[in-house]
Amino acid sequence: MITTAVSPTLTIGGSSASASASATSGAAVASSAPNLTCTQVYTNSRGVSYLILCNTNYGGTIISTQPAKHKRATADDALLNCLQDCDYMSDCVATSYDSTTTTCTFFSSVGTPYSAESVDFAMVDNTTASSTGSTSTSSSGSTVSTAASTDSSVSSTTYAVAGGSAAGQGLQTSLLTASTTYSTKATDSVYTSSNASTTVTSTSTATTATALSTGAYTDWTTYVGNGVNMGNWLEIEQSNNQYFWNLHAPNASDEWTWCETLGSECGTVLEDHYATAVTTKDIDTLASVGQCFRCGKK
């Protein structure tokens, strides 16, 4: 069962269940992760905040009740798993874990609370004040270009060219400065590295966004992103798009031979491919993935 703590601090382990925990403020609770704390707000890495309530259930509209995925999970783990599933359901606003039935129940709306010994409850919470932070980055070098992160709910983001040429001969040679207003409390997380695993420490009251000083590089050892691999665009492989590959040189074993087979046509075909395989519209689509599942709904 989830422990009750006085401190407004909760610690959540990273990807490893054995991650050591750390906390940032006051009478922090330091315990083995993952650990959800009763009555506190848990913000996951995707920036969704949940209010955690123990020994409590709610009436409401139930989407479904499903067996918990991990039979051996402790109640803490189990609610976390329910919560992660809720995250990916478009109309889920709350979830509960019942240790008696080892099931997750997902809610599309929440009614009246009532005491329930075996039930822990997590509901989406966006009640805390929005935080404001400034983030700036530089991008330089030939291998990595970076820019400020923006929250999905950012209402206004402005970029200004703040500096001249950055070091290196990379694609992006100007320094970008971004002022970003966050309208969720998603950004009060501080990411720290602990031993081999990553510990995510989150406080329910912090308001400082993850900030990089002007000209700073992205710290890839702590950066958490939602990424996509754009394979088969500027580098092609048969297995990535067999139709495209086989249309031109089905017997080629690699891009070298593929291009060799096409001869002078290779450039024509590839230039057309470069221009059409990835467009700015695709970037729009990627940026919007998962956003605003319940925009406009209470």
Place this chain on the structure above:
Amino acid sequence: MINTKQLTGIDTLRIPTTYAAWVVVPSSQLYHGNQQTYLKTITDYAIQTYGMRVILGLHSLPGGVNSLDIGEALGHDSMQLL
């Protein structure tokens, strides 16, 4: 209490390239064209519009890296400028 729930969209792109996007190697069959132009168009847009981070992948080196198709070509392992 319950408010809109929003999830972060894709904020990071990994874009693999071959060395031919960056350098001209006369004896190479890999095509050197306007990869950088297309890349810059897309990444500028992604960075300036959405603040995305971009990871560029370099999939090969002249002469071949590891004898694999993606190292330059099957069987190429010299990793040597020709």
